[in-house]
Amino acid sequence: MPPLAKVPGTQYDKATPGKQGSAKGQGQGTVNASELDTPAVTIDLDVVDRNIRRVQEQLDAFGVANRPHIKTHKIPWLAERQRAAGAKGITCQKIGEAEVFADAGFDDIMLTFNILGDAKTERLAALARRLKKLTVVLDNDVVARGLSEAGKRHDVDFRFLIECDTGFHRNGVQTPQEALDLAQAALTMPRLQFDGLMTYPKGNLDKQRDFFQRSVQLFGGAGIPLPVISSGGSATVPNVGELPMVTEHRAGTYIYNDRMMVAAGVATWDDCAMRIRATVVSRPTDDRAILDTGSKVLTADLGGLTGYGRIVEYPDAVIDRLSEEHGMVDLSRAVERPKIGEIVHIIPNHTCVVTNMFDEVYAVREGKVEAVMPVAARGKVR
Amino acid sequence: MPPLAKVPGTQYDKATPGKQGSAKGQGQGTVNASELDTPAVTIDLDVVDRNIRRVQEQLDAFGVANRPHIKTHKIPWLAERQRAAGAKGITCQKIGEAEVFADAGFDDIMLTFNILGDAKTERLAALARRLKKLTVVLDNDVVARGLSEAGKRHDVDFRFLIECDTGFHRNGVQTPQEALDLAQAALTMPRLQFDGLMTYPKGNLDKQRDFFQRSVQLFGGAGIPLPVISSGGSATVPNVGELPMVTEHRAGTYIYNDRMMVAAGVATWDDCAMRIRATVVSRPTDDRAILDTGSKVLTADLGGLTGYGRIVEYPDAVIDRLSEEHGMVDLSRAVERPKIGEIVHIIPNHTCVVTNMFDEVYAVREGKVEAVMPVAARGKVR
Known part of the structure; x- marks a missing residue:
């Protein structure tokens, strides 16, 4: 993947996805969101x-x-x-x-x-x-x-x-x-x-x-x-x-928006702008898949829901346990089941906490990456 | 507080707390851990x-x-x-x-x-x-x-x-x-x-x-x-x-070490090197205190325990709910209760996940800050 330009966090008024800060603007050709390595957070503009x-x-x-x-x-x-x-x-x-x-x-x-x-x-x-x-x-x-x-x-x-x-x-x-x-x-x-x-x-x-x-x-x-x-x-x-x-x-x-907002009835899945791209790295049993997204990405925030996020491609799969780098998925109620190496997309329970786990997220429109956005105020604990 | 020097993450063999990287070495005088603003993570060397x-x-x-x-x-x-x-x-x-x-x-x-x-x-x-x-x-x-x-x-x-x-x-x-x-x-x-x-x-x-x-x-x-x-x-x-x-x-x-290790019987509280300094910012009721440490500091990781960490000064207090920036403390079983403005120290449930929430932690020996240690591999999700 060609290097993407950044939208400087302090010059938002000068750098606009699609203009400065775009992959295209760098003469590198368009980058598709589907090319991004995982885990990655995309934001649909x-x-x-x-x-x-x-x-x-x-x-x-x-x-x-x-x-x-x-x-x-x-x-x-x-x-x-x-x-x-x-x-x-x-x-x-x-x-x-x-x-x-x-x-x-x-x-x-x-x-x-x-x-x-x-x-x-x-x-x-x-x-x-x-x-x-x-x-x-x-x-x-x-x-x-x-x-x-x-x-x-x-x-x-x-x-x-x-x-x-x-x-x-x-x-x-x-x-x-x-x-x-x-x-x-x-x-x-x-x-x-x-x-x-x-x-x-x-x-x-x-x-x-x-x-x-x-x-x-x-x-x-x-x-x-x-x-x-x-x-x-x-x-x-x-x-x-x-x-x-x-x-x-x-x-x-x-x-x-996120899974909590959908559960609260104020948003639909189509209103959820954040996706976490994850790779299925293991299928140790028929009923279990392992994702490369654990609590260091999704956080342990359940928000009163069952499971740590919705897998868009496999809505009946339940991310039921997390280690820091592993997401353990119970497939027992899923008719369709993912293969090793497959990339899936997760709508998190709570977007705000996921934001804080990433130094940067990708701004995407119609599947194209328009810019990398640094999460400028991430980790400001004081 | 005078600025502290950093232990460069890539030059650990040259910068040693107490030598380079120490507050004293910078001619700024000694900094006590008790002067650090909250939330802050200290590591007892x-x-x-x-x-x-x-x-x-x-x-x-x-x-x-x-x-x-x-x-x-x-x-x-x-x-x-x-x-x-x-x-x-x-x-x-x-x-x-x-x-x-x-x-x-x-x-x-x-x-x-x-x-x-x-x-x-x-x-x-x-x-x-x-x-x-x-x-x-x-x-x-x-x-x-x-x-x-x-x-x-x-x-x-x-x-x-x-x-x-x-x-x-x-x-x-x-x-x-x-x-x-x-x-x-x-x-x-x-x-x-x-x-x-x-x-x-x-x-x-x-x-x-x-x-x-x-x-x-x-x-x-x-x-x-x-x-x-x-x-x-x-x-x-x-x-x-x-x-x-x-x-x-x-x-x-x-x-x-951490609260999970103590619960597992392989460490004592004295073996826990990490403390999270937190300020009591509110006492809305007799039975409740609010800390400036929420899930963005402690994480929502319960690790099978009750409460989100042990408050060293008030071991009978229970950090029973977290928002991102608020730790809500149930004092109903605590005889001693903290005042607004008081600083307390938390031993987290799980140290590894707290590490990932901080850009830097303080190296402390006998109550003195020897250096700021950048958490060089924090947030490496890929």
Whole structure:
């Protein structure tokens, strides 16, 4: 295979698959996705474009701002497509991700994670200086005080939302009253600007609505405006219209979709843009195949499903066990069975986690590789 | 924190923690592990040295060659310590890993994975040329034919073992007769040299012994020597002496150890060299803490255990759910409970998979950071 050019992660606006960054542009001839060695991740750009458009239209129809979560792809060039379609800013989970996207020219970033400790608040202050708008999220006064101190040290203001636990039982204040108490405490701290509320609901529509309705009443009574109420999740996009107080939505997975989204009923297999190319390296028994894709590729994330991904060519086969480099496939319910050396394509349970396992993924359109996309924000653990 | 120097992955013999590559050597003053921002992985070098020595002595006592699996650390500098202690060559799982270690000067490498397809056999032939000794492993004739063809094209011989399934139900021929049939078929193919048998037993000592005993008889009867019989696994090291036909052993995890090794009874907590530093970023309820370490750090690998790692300071706390960036901790059975902002240390369920999530880890001795070690073979999926 001829070497493919890269889409520079920091120059997404200059390198476009099909123009710079394409195999064709290198005078090397076209490369077909079917020539890629395995394991490899391909991203179908036509599906991506359709997914971007559909969710943008849904949120537009609800009058809700779209602030996509970049954790799913970690690639500035794809975030730029989301922005071009109408997204208002982006969401990141780690400062290291936000730094990569700031380098790539994104200037409206929300960081949905409690930022704690001097090492991180120093970086956050530097980031705040570079961006047109940086919003952070917090759910306790320790984080608020740390941000206030860093703001004073560096002469910057931090705009923040309060994270609310509306049923997922992860982060977040537990009640609207707690949200109000925390907002009032933080409003006394220098360098903090309160912007509203945020949640990652994980499906609990009624609880989310109740929490936000009571919050609107409480904050209204206290004379504190709530300019932003931010919800999240790809599976919940169709329901955002039932939350009239929500002003913006953060979805990630919708750009690629995956087996979890199909199971949730918000995507079809045709809406899944990511494929993992895998080789059948062994058929030790009639009922078993071994793939060259283990947990180092698919991850051990089951996402509540049976098996570690759907094999497109053999949908009745079950990837039922993983070692780091081996995918063990139970063929006992499969009528058709693959041969050694055959290449198959897997739709993963959860795209976001697979993204983080690869330094680069292949952008494909109609079976042709248009570019190699470096996963610029991969592995940003801090 | 002052910038730390790196131990170049390809110059392990020149850069030694404490000499080059140390923070002190850079005139920056000593850095304590307690100053490292989270999440971060620390590796205690004293524990590493003790673990290396213990397993080397055990295998020496059995008269079995030690061929450590580098997947656990993916760091040439640490493999060099294993070699210096007496290891005969190393084991890799991917060509990309073997290439990194060949670049670092390792010249006796076993690749324990079926290598299939021209893209890979081309790289394998190039690798064979560079190394004093390359051994591959196969369990079917499709792989054997592909290697033979590549050997002919490139004028190199491939030395191979046959992988045997001795009870793990992953790769491998199913019976000694199948092993013999495959060896005889492969021996008719040009450029292939048969070296013996290999298994990853995953514990089934009796099955492994039976399989190898019958194989020795069968191959003996057919006049085919078995110079190498290779077993593997860290938990099985103490039992290798009960397999008199075994000539070499491949263990990986023993260099770091982890919660799975402690559960298997072959290590104590003091033998665990890897710690993940994590910050408590939220205490949304009395019974719940949130850490800044999710599946992007700990991975979703449960390894048959309850919870995603042991919190050293709070052993009764259970990391019971993970998102990508959040570790959700159930404190209901914990008498002592952490505060927001507190830093805790996690012993992971499975060290090998955590290694693959980090671009670099910190080498620590007596609480001092001696160097940053790049995880040179991280993410080598092909």
